[in-house]
Amino acid sequence: MDSWRSSNDATSLARVFAVPLHNHPTKGTCMRPRTTHLLAALILAFGAAGAAVAQAGPAVPTYPASDYIQQAPGRPGGVLVTSASYEAGSFDIHKLHAGNLLWQSRLVFDSLVYLDSAGAAMPWLAKSWTVSPDGRVVTFRLREDVTFSDGTRFDAEAVRINFERIKKLGTQSRIAAAYLSPYVEGVAVDTYTFEARLDAPYPAFLSFLAQTWLGFISPRQISGDPASIGERPVGTGPFVVTEYAPGKRAVLARRADYAWAPDYLRHAGPAYLDGIVIEAVPDDAARTASLQQGRHQLTFEAPLTDGQRLRADPGLVFYNRVRPGSPMRSLAFNTARFPFDDVRIRRAAAIAIDRERVTRELSAGEFIAKADYLGTNTPGYVDTYRHVLAYDPAGAAALLDQAGWTERDRDGIRSKGGRRLSAELLTTGDERTPPASVLAIQSGLKAVGIELRLKPVAGADLPAAVRAGAYDALTGGWWSAATPDVLFLLYHSSQTARQNTFGQDTGRIADPVLDDLLLRARRSRDANERDALYRQAQKLLTELVPVVPLHESHHLVAYSRQLKGVLFDTTHNTPILTGAWLAPAEEVAKER
Numbered sequence: 001m002d003s004w005r006s007s008n009d010a011t012s013l014a015r016v017f018a019v020p021l022h023n024h025p026t027k028g029t030c031m032r033p034r035t036t037h038l039l040a041a042l043i044l045a046f047g048a049a050g051a052a053v054a055q056a057g058p059a060v061p062t063y064p065a066s067d068y069i070q071q072a073p074g075r076p077g078g079v080l081v082t083s084a085s086y087e088a089g090s091f092d093i094h095k096l097h098a099g100n101l102l103w104q105s106r107l108v109f110d111s112l113v114y115l116d117s118a119g120a121a122m123p124w125l126a127k128s129w130t131v132s133p134d135g136r137v138v139t140f141r142l143r144e145d146v147t148f149s150d151g152t153r154f155d156a157e158a159v160r161i162n163f164e165r166i167k168k169l170g171t172q173s174r175i176a177a178a179y180l181s182p183y184v185e186g187v188a189v190d191t192y193t194f195e196a197r198l199d200a201p202y203p204a205f206l207s208f209l210a211q212t213w214l215g216f217i218s219p220r221q222i223s224g225d226p227a228s229i230g231e232r233p234v235g236t237g238p239f240v241v242t243e244y245a246p247g248k249r250a251v252l253a254r255r256a257d258y259a260w261a262p263d264y265l266r267h268a269g270p271a272y273l274d275g276i277v278i279e280a281v282p283d284d285a286a287r288t289a290s291l292q293q294g295r296h297q298l299t300f301e302a303p304l305t306d307g308q309r310l311r312a313d314p315g316l317v318f319y320n321r322v323r324p325g326s327p328m329r330s331l332a333f334n335t336a337r338f339p340f341d342d343v344r345i346r347r348a349a350a351i352a353i354d355r356e357r358v359t360r361e362l363s364a365g366e367f368i369a370k371a372d373y374l375g376t377n378t379p380g381y382v383d384t385y386r387h388v389l390a391y392d393p394a395g396a397a398a399l400l401d402q403a404g405w406t407e408r409d410r411d412g413i414r415s416k417g418g419r420r421l422s423a424e425l426l427t428t429g430d431e432r433t434p435p436a437s438v439l440a441i442q443s444g445l446k447a448v449g450i451e452l453r454l455k456p457v458a459g460a461d462l463p464a465a466v467r468a469g470a471y472d473a474l475t476g477g478w479w480s481a482a483t484p485d486v487l488f489l490l491y492h493s494s495q496t497a498r499q500n501t502f503g504q505d506t507g508r509i510a511d512p513v514l515d516d517l518l519l520r521a522r523r524s525r526d527a528n529e530r531d532a533l534y535r536q537a538q539k540l541l542t543e544l545v546p547v548v549p550l551h552e553s554h555h556l557v558a559y560s561r562q563l564k565g566v567l568f569d570t571t572h573n574t575p576i577l578t579g580a581w582l583a584p585a586e587e588v589a590k591e592r
Contacts, residue, residue: 074581090230109215135201329476380484507546
């Protein structure tokens with residue numbers, strides 16, 4: 001759910017080597033991996049190389065309450081001009097999965113619930129809710145003062161029509177429909193009471209309802225002009241799209257009658273800004289320059305390599321935020337296909353990658369290396385297994401020897417029975433794991449005798465290859481979610497039907513024990529039982545190794561000190577601008 005620009009020049013690696021980590025919310029250290037019950041047969045292969053070294057674990061990223069709650073009223077007026085590395089090309093949140101929609105759609109759409117900073121559901125468009133004793137019916141009592149920007153009333157029927165649209169989209173809806181997969185039907189009990197009927201208990205439902213993908217589109221637009229949703233969306237949010245050049249520029253104007261921001265924000269009434277302009281500026285240097293020169297007052301995607309420069313600018317505010325959910329994965333293996341159908345080869349590949357080095361080189365020290373399967377600030381995360389897949393080339397070599405790949409050709413690639421230990425990584429040139437880090441990963445695998453060949457494919461052809469399972473490995477992605485149920489979406493075999501290029505069961509692991517753990521955790525209404533099941537699942541993933549975690553999922557944002565009241569969405573940890581406002585330049589100058 002993300003993309004960024006990166007040089008394809010292999011020599012660019014040298015330009016970003018050896019940049020120290022700095023100003024992180026947390027910084028982890030590495031230990032050598034431990035063997036686990038699934039790999040008990042490999043204990044001798046690991047030997048001393050697998051011994052654990054006791055070191056302090058990373059702290060969970062924490063952020064002050066003031067990042068999420070408005071501290072004082074702002075001043076109305078002004079147009080905020082912003083930049084991003086790309087513009088999503090559509091506002092149809094029910095269909096798309098572009099990462100920029102996490103923050104962009106919050107300007108136009110609202111959700112049934114909001115989350116507090118601990119991940120608990122709080123009222124928004126739904127002012128209260130109850131769950132039936134069997135967990136299969138969730139009844140929402142809706143606010144009675146909400147309208148869409150076309151004047152249509154927001155009510156129980158509007159909720160039903162939106163959810164029905166998402167269900168009908170099926171696999172065209174990679175995220176929204178996945179979140180609604182246990183949803184069977186909805187009933188408008190009365191004008192402002194909506195009943196969601198589920199096929200099984202689904203405690204994560206409320207957390208997912210807080211996500212931007214399950215925001216609400218006017219039922220009048222859905223039934224009367226669905227083709228216009230992408231470019232002229234009609235939501236209940238604080239801003240309205242007035243001009244749109246897909247992929248290039250969006251212009252939004254304040255809704256003067258908006259009066260239903262989440263109570264948790266402590267913001268009353270409409271947004272303060274008269275309008276917001278979002279411009280796509282793909283070039284990193286241009287985004288930094290336009291911010292420092294005042295042409296833009298905010299960039300939603302601060303360039304990685306400019307972090308130190310932006311921090312040092314007295315006229316700017318710079319944030320490096322860790323999103324909850326899954327970390328960035330560097331490689332996703334097709335575990336149903338040679339050579340990654342052998343867990344020993346997957347594990348060897350995972351521990352042959354020096355995450356600390358690759359992450360440092362990729363991000364100029366901004367990203368935190370990660371070797372397990374949930375973001376550190378995700379509810380339910382446990383750090384017990386954080387070092388199981390840590391860098392260990394000696395352990396990787398021992399695993400490959402144990403698997404019988406003991407011969408080497410003149411290129412240093414291992415072989416067995418005349419067959420090379422070689423795999424293809426499909427690439428499009430627009431990977432979420434950028435080319436520079438792919439080259440470093442390729443080098444790490446080669447050092448232990450695994451050949452990773454890069455096979456270019458057209459971006460338009462990649463989804464079909466993924467659905468057909470016609471790949472050895474893919475680059476990874478990230479998934480933002482404030483619940484450990486994200487593990488179900490990424491690794492449960494039922495999600496194979498939803499396969500896409502950034503997540504849902506691209507590993508094709510189909511492990512019955514993992515499936516059982518994740519399904520029971522998804523349905524359990526006992527919080528302690530859920531925690532225990534998710535803990536077991538996190539452990540098992542480090543044994544099965546369907547993908548290779550690389551670093552935490554980060555969001556970098558920078559803005560002018562003239563911009564006040566920027567808050568961060570508790571669900572995605574990305575900017576929310578309902579309470580943002582522009583102070584006079586002369587007033588800001590006096591603050592320095």
